[in-house]
Amino acid sequence: MKTLMLAALVAISLAGCASESDRLEKINGSGWSEATQAKVRDKKVTIGMTAEQVELAWGSPSKVNRTVTASGVREQWIYGSYSRYTRPWAYLYLTNGRVTSWQD
Numbered sequence: 486m487k488t489l490m491l492a493a494l495v496a497i498s499l500a501g502c503a504s505e506s507d508r509l510e511k512i513n514g515s516g517w518s519e520a521t522q523a524k525v526r527d528k529k530v531t532i533g534m535t536a537e538q539v540e541l542a543w544g545s546p547s548k549v550n551r552t553v554t555a556s557g558v559r560e561q562w563i564y565g566s567y568s569r570y571t572r573p574w575a576y577l578y579l580t581n582g583r584v585t586s587w588q589d
């Protein structure tokens with residue numbers, strides 16, 4: 486499974502967490518496999534991760550574009566600045582709440 490890490494660019498807005506210790510507590514108490522917990526702690530995103538795991542890894546996206554289809558819900562999560570003068574640094578694509586692809 487491919488891993489995407491944008492270490493130098495990840496300026497986390499911690500998905501509703503008050504602090505880094507709160508974020509780590511949520512990850513450690515999640516019940517996810519140790520491998521998944523390690524990826525989320527290290528701010529890495531992989532194919533198949535849930536929306537919750539992505540938010541704990543990278544924070545909330547700057548913008549979400551949602552498409553509802555007969556086969557479910559598809560979302561494009563945009564991370565980074567989004568204006569006519571600057572380009573976002575990552576796009577994540579989720580289908581029915583799970584990461585299916587990304588662009589960076």
